[in-house]
Amino acid sequence: MVALRRVGEGLVTLFLVALVTYFFTSKMPGNEAAVICGPSGPACIRHETALLYLNHPFFARFFHWLGELFQGHLGLTLAPPIPISTVLLAAYPITLELIIYSQVIAIVVAIPAAMYGALRANRMFDKVSTAASFATLSLPNFIVGPLLVLIFAVKLAWFPGPASNVPSLWSDPGQNLYVMFLPSLTLAVGSIAVYQRLLRADMIATLEEDYILMARAKGLSTARILFRHALRPSTFSTMTVGGVQIGGLIAGAIIAETVFSLHGLGSVLTAAVAAKDLPTVQAVTIIVAVFYILCNLLIDFLYTLIDPRGRRGRRA
Amino acid sequence: MGVGKGKPVMGGSVTFGTEAEESGMDPTNAHFDSTGVMYARAVYDPLAIVLQDGTVVPYLAESITPNSSYTLWTITVRPNIVFHDGTLCDGAALKYCMEAFYSSLLTGNSLTYWKKGGLKQVGPRSITVEMEHPWVPFAAWLAGYIGGQIAYIFSPTQMRKGEAVLNSHPVGTGPFVYQDWVPGSHFSLTRNPHYWRKDTYGNQLPYLDSWTFKPIVDVSTRLAALQSQEIDLMHTDDDPTILEVDADSSLVSLRDDELLVGEPDCDFGMINCQSPLMKDIRLRQAAAYAFNQAEYCKLIGKNIVYPTNGPFPHPSPYASATPYPGYDLAKAKALVNSWTHSNGGKAPSITYTTTNSTTAATSAAFVQQLYQAAGFQVQIKQVQQAELINDALLGGYDVFSWRQFANIDPDLNYVFWTSAAGPINFARNYDPYIDAQMNIGRQSTDTPTRVQAYQNVAKQMAKDLPYIWACRDVWCVAGSKQVQNWNNPTSPTGGRGLSMLSGIIWPTEVWKSA
Numbered sequence: 001m002v003a004l005r006r007v008g009e010g011l012v013t014l015f016l017v018a019l020v021t022y023f024f025t026s027k028m029p030g031n032e033a034a035v036i037c038g039p040s041g042p043a044c045i046r047h048e049t050a051l052l053y054l055n056h057p058f059f060a061r062f063f064h065w066l067g068e069l070f071q072g073h074l075g076l077t078l079a080p081p082i083p084i085s086t087v088l089l090a091a092y093p094i095t096l097e098l099i100i101y102s103q104v105i106a107i108v109v110a111i112p113a114a115m116y117g118a119l120r121a122n123r124m125f126d127k128v129s130t131a132a133s134f135a136t137l138s139l140p141n142f143i144v145g146p147l148l149v150l151i152f153a154v155k156l157a158w159f160p161g162p163a164s165n166v167p168s169l170w171s172d173p174g175q176n177l178y179v180m181f182l183p184s185l186t187l188a189v190g191s192i193a194v195y196q197r198l199l200r201a202d203m204i205a206t207l208e209e210d211y212i213l214m215a216r217a218k219g220l221s222t223a224r225i226l227f228r229h230a231l232r233p234s235t236f237s238t239m240t241v242g243g244v245q246i247g248g249l250i251a252g253a254i255i256a257e258t259v260f261s262l263h264g265l266g267s268v269l270t271a272a273v274a275a276k277d278l279p280t281v282q283a284v285t286i287i288v289a290v291f292y293i294l295c296n297l298l299i300d301f302l303y304t305l306i307d308p309r310g311r312r313g314r315r316a
Numbered sequence: 317m318g319v320g321k322g323k324p325v326m327g328g329s330v331t332f333g334t335e336a337e338e339s340g341m342d343p344t345n346a347h348f349d350s351t352g353v354m355y356a357r358a359v360y361d362p363l364a365i366v367l368q369d370g371t372v373v374p375y376l377a378e379s380i381t382p383n384s385s386y387t388l389w390t391i392t393v394r395p396n397i398v399f400h401d402g403t404l405c406d407g408a409a410l411k412y413c414m415e416a417f418y419s420s421l422l423t424g425n426s427l428t429y430w431k432k433g434g435l436k437q438v439g440p441r442s443i444t445v446e447m448e449h450p451w452v453p454f455a456a457w458l459a460g461y462i463g464g465q466i467a468y469i470f471s472p473t474q475m476r477k478g479e480a481v482l483n484s485h486p487v488g489t490g491p492f493v494y495q496d497w498v499p500g501s502h503f504s505l506t507r508n509p510h511y512w513r514k515d516t517y518g519n520q521l522p523y524l525d526s527w528t529f530k531p532i533v534d535v536s537t538r539l540a541a542l543q544s545q546e547i548d549l550m551h552t553d554d555d556p557t558i559l560e561v562d563a564d565s566s567l568v569s570l571r572d573d574e575l576l577v578g579e580p581d582c583d584f585g586m587i588n589c590q591s592p593l594m595k596d597i598r599l600r601q602a603a604a605y606a607f608n609q610a611e612y613c614k615l616i617g618k619n620i621v622y623p624t625n626g627p628f629p630h631p632s633p634y635a636s637a638t639p640y641p642g643y644d645l646a647k648a649k650a651l652v653n654s655w656t657h658s659n660g661g662k663a664p665s666i667t668y669t670t671t672n673s674t675t676a677a678t679s680a681a682f683v684q685q686l687y688q689a690a691g692f693q694v695q696i697k698q699v700q701q702a703e704l705i706n707d708a709l710l711g712g713y714d715v716f717s718w719r720q721f722a723n724i725d726p727d728l729n730y731v732f733w734t735s736a737a738g739p740i741n742f743a744r745n746y747d748p749y750i751d752a753q754m755n756i757g758r759q760s761t762d763t764p765t766r767v768q769a770y771q772n773v774a775k776q777m778a779k780d781l782p783y784i785w786a787c788r789d790v791w792c793v794a795g796s797k798q799v800q801n802w803n804n805p806t807s808p809t810g811g812r813g814l815s816m817l818s819g820i821i822w823p824t825e826v827w828k829s830a
Contacts, residue, residue: 079339080499081480090498146536153544161544162537163333163530261532261541263501271337271500274672274699 006300010293017289022062025278032078032278069286075279084283087268092287094166094264097176098253101184106191114199115226121204133193141252145186145259152182163261183260187252191245195238202234232306243299246292317570318793318803318816320827324519328828329526330799333538333550337500337531341486342479343468344420347705350551350819351531353462358505358527358823360488362460362467363391365807366724366814370577372455373807376469376489378441380458386450386761392442397512399471400493411437412472414445423466426457428736450759456725462818463728491522491824503529513808515825523827535673542567542794548828549795549802551819553581553719554675555618561794569794570803572817579632581722581791581818582624585683585715585784586708590744593664594714598651600781603715604641605648606690607683613787616679621787626774627721627729629788634726636771640778640785645689652691665693669707670717672698680717708742719789722818726770727758733773745782791819802826
């Protein structure tokens, strides 16, 4: 029942996002028909206007577009005329991989660093990791990206540079991970610092709880205490922030895609906005919204798995 | 530089990083800029090619011959050439393409000299084009440089499937066959196994198995991609990047600043002479007086480029002194004040539109300061290059940051400078004197007369001020040392083709050393 309610809320959110997106993109300066026609004159513009439903009232256009969207008809990019679905199918894996890999890197680095820092709070490692996380937090990824390219791609040639071909994860996973490492690291740097800071603080608090004292008194090993008893209750803030961060990650992905010349949804979106390709802008925005809503639904679901109090509370 | 050493190697692939993406590949409607001309040269063949000395010789055409008065041109295509779809490139195909160019609202504007109904197929491989007036340098239009896209012959069969089909799935007779196009990501081509050209060793051209264009709009990223060997070649006219390329010993590079044929690209502010504000000559004069060319070329152009007073900077054979107004802030202020007083006391507010690169933003900010010092209010608008061209066609602008006019013959700019050109005269400067001089240049067979006519055009532009000249623009093509022969195009009879111009090279004879 709870799950159905959350899905319902997600659909309402999606409808509102679609409406707002359509409203604002329709108010953008420029005219799709004029972009398609170029110098071809008023007759062409009239023809394209009718074809694109632009001569109808706003809500008629919106519901026509929504209907087409539900049937999977995303239309054509304005110039050159290529199915938007083709463009998106080529682009979405890049952005998805970028976000997933960046979060994997962030978690793999942040969790051990936070746990060790919490265990030995205010000692040398903790101080160094705290300073490092503050330093990385202050570095925007449009600085981190070019620096990584300069050092690891141009100077040391350890990793591929911008505009590298990205093979599919399924056809060549090793090369895919290799090519995507630097862009993912660019996006991960900010997340590492955030997760490390939050988890460290929560874990220090958790380690002072009575049940942890009890576990220590019972002679459980430090590793067992940390991983079995302290980690799970310390992750709530980190998960919440992880969910909120998804929007930021999508924005960061646009920068990483630009710096590494990757053809993901971010670069499709920025090119479409600049070219006044409104059908593509609308399609990308909806896909990003669906992704955002799905991620937040997933995080809600993970909450109920991790925190039994949530399940009890909802039953009550 | 860019001429292959040793025996060519067959096979391999090359990726070229371009500054922009193309809006389409239908030659009757596409906006073939520097990137587009290279896309076109890969998929299509132009009817003619320009040699190092500026002579135009046949390429896909077997012959291009005028009658004695230059009012009837006969074009014959080579025998047994097929399009990538297997259909024959013959006289009928040639006639079909030329009719499509003539009826297109974009390219038709270039063909105002053609007599209506004057296009005829006169043989299995030949057509004739009858002109209303003599058109002496017509062959230069068939060499496929910017403005001359009527040179590119496409498959009528593909066009009959719909303009959109040809636009996204081009079919020509060129050295490479369209394979895949994801706009903004890549335009991929594979070797045409049935290509009609062979090299002097008897090897089938092209040498490479595949060719890919990758649009990388950000020039720093493009250079980093080249330095990290993700791409093999790139072009740029971004001056700081040209300096970086020069400093990198791992790369080879070539600039087009020694060109002695036609005219090079120029950087300038293009004014919409029909916009409500800028149609007032006082504001155009003020914009010219307010613009400090020397400082601009030093600070933005990094001293690679130098100021120009017209569309034919040195070393163009058409270069001459012009009465173009030099930098004089006091005069600029006086003209803006005069306009302000006669328009209710409100300062002129203009939009300055430019592309979305970092250098373009810096340059726009510099220009904004100069104009504001004279009393203009200036809003900067940054858009993609393809959109910039669209806006220029539609005429909805005040001042554009623009780069143009590189060509092998000034007649190619007929379409951009005369009243007959319609929306392709982007600046919308309709001056009967310029029209007359451009017609003299087009119709005369006497070189000194032609030179004088084009110099007169430059002088008149210095009075009309549709263009606020900044600097002569320099292009650079840079590549890895492995890529060979990218600046050594040849004609089918072995003549050495014109070097890189405006960042445009020929993919046909490029090879990659092992």
